[in-house]
Amino acid sequence: MSLTKYYSAAFIAFFIWGFFSFALKPLHNYASLDILFYRVFLSVIVMVLINVGFRRSHIRANWTIFKNCDVKQKRSIIALTFGGGIFLTLNWFVFIYVVNHVSVNAASLAYLICPILTTVFAYFILKEKLNKWQWIAVFISILSCLLLSFNHFHAYFYSLIVAATYALYLVSQRKNNVMDKFLVLTLQLIFSAIVLLPFYPKFSGIIPTEPLFYYYMMIIVVFFTIIPLFLSLYALKGITSSAVGIMIYINPLINFILAIFYYNEQISSRQLLSYFLILIAILIFNKKILFSSKGNFMLPRRKAQTNL
Structure with missing residues (x-):
């Protein structure tokens, strides 16, 4: 089966998310x-x-x-689905806060280090192995973050x-491949809504009346939530996390x-140096993929699921 559609899905998802600030800044x-x-x-x-x-x-x-799943598998599906909903809700809240109240630059850093953090978490949680070059990339990334944190912690x-x-969220969903991805995403959002609903009366402001608010919110919902989230989950069904990691950048x-x-x-010279170090870390981390002698991406070991 051609993997082009999975790479295209990952590329489109993260390309769309790159322009998220256009919809957030007006709000x-x-x-x-x-x-x-x-x-x-x-x-x-x-x-x-x-x-x-x-x-x-x-x-x-x-x-x-x-x-038809056994009890253990049912528990796993429930835990991965709703645990992912918790991580997704936290990610959204902090990202919105960073873009609107810290800086777009700080938000961009988050997704520069995200692929490496994903692999580190996968190493400890999923017991996936890292080679020596990937560990070097992790330490370079940590160094760059330390440089960026000076006076901006x-x-x-x-x-x-x-x-x-x-x-x-990505690590948890990497194992969540039994159920339909769109349905899983729907359940995660419903779970997020249930978690947030008790806080709405106390912590929400006055109900917005400006039409522009709902115009931008619908753009966020359709183009910066549903479409890219589904595409990123779909991509993980057919290509490795390392291949998706390249697209995250x-x-x-x-x-x-x-x-x-x-x-x-x-942008200060220290920030430029830090981003350069992250770029070096990215290249080293994905050395095997980017500079494969065959010129091909690594294929996933497990067979891709067929349900969408």
């Missing part, structure tokens, strides 16, 4: 929690309507699959949280360029 006057509340609630409404209206056969088929502390929560690269040339954020 900077709104509290981060309000943006999170409406992003999750509206996403749930849209995805439930899609599932009920067009995907009822998928729901029935997946319910049959779930019923508050900003880059949030960047690390953004990276860590998304890395944990599209996101912070676009963010970094926008921070300098569009938002006119000041």
Whole structure:
């Protein structure tokens, strides 16, 4: 089976996310929690309507699959699905806060280190192995983060949280391959909505009345939530995490360029050096993939799942 569609899905997902600040910045006057509340609630409404209206056969088929699983597998599916929902909710909240109240540049750093954090977590949680070059890349990345944290610890502390929560989400979903990906994403968003709902009356602001708020929220829901999240989960079904990791760098690269040339954020020589070190770490970390003598990406060891 050709893997082109999986690489294309990953590329498109992270390319889209690179322009997320275009939809977030116009909402900077709104509290981060309000943006999170409406992003999750509206996403749930849209995805439930899609599932009920067009995907009822998928729901029935997946319910049959779930019923036929043994108890241990059922517990694993439930834990991975709803655990992923928790990581996703935390990631969204902190990312929105960083973009609107810290800097776009700090947000871009989060997704520069995310692929390496993903592999480190996979090493300890999933017992995946790292070669010596990948460990060197990890230590170079840590050095770059230490350089960036000088006099900016508050900003880059949030960047690390953004990276860590998304890395944990990817690691958890790497093993969550039994059920339909769109349905899993729907359940995760419903779970996020249930978690957030008790906090809405106390922590939300006045209900927005400006049409522009809902215009940008629907853009965020459709183009920066549902589409890229589904594409990234779909890509993990057919290619390795390392191959997806290369695509993740599209996101912070676009963010970094926008921070300098569009938002006119000041970049110091230390920051440039740190980003250069991260670039070196990226190349070293993916050395086997980028400089394979055959010129091919590594293929996944396990057979790709067929359910979407």
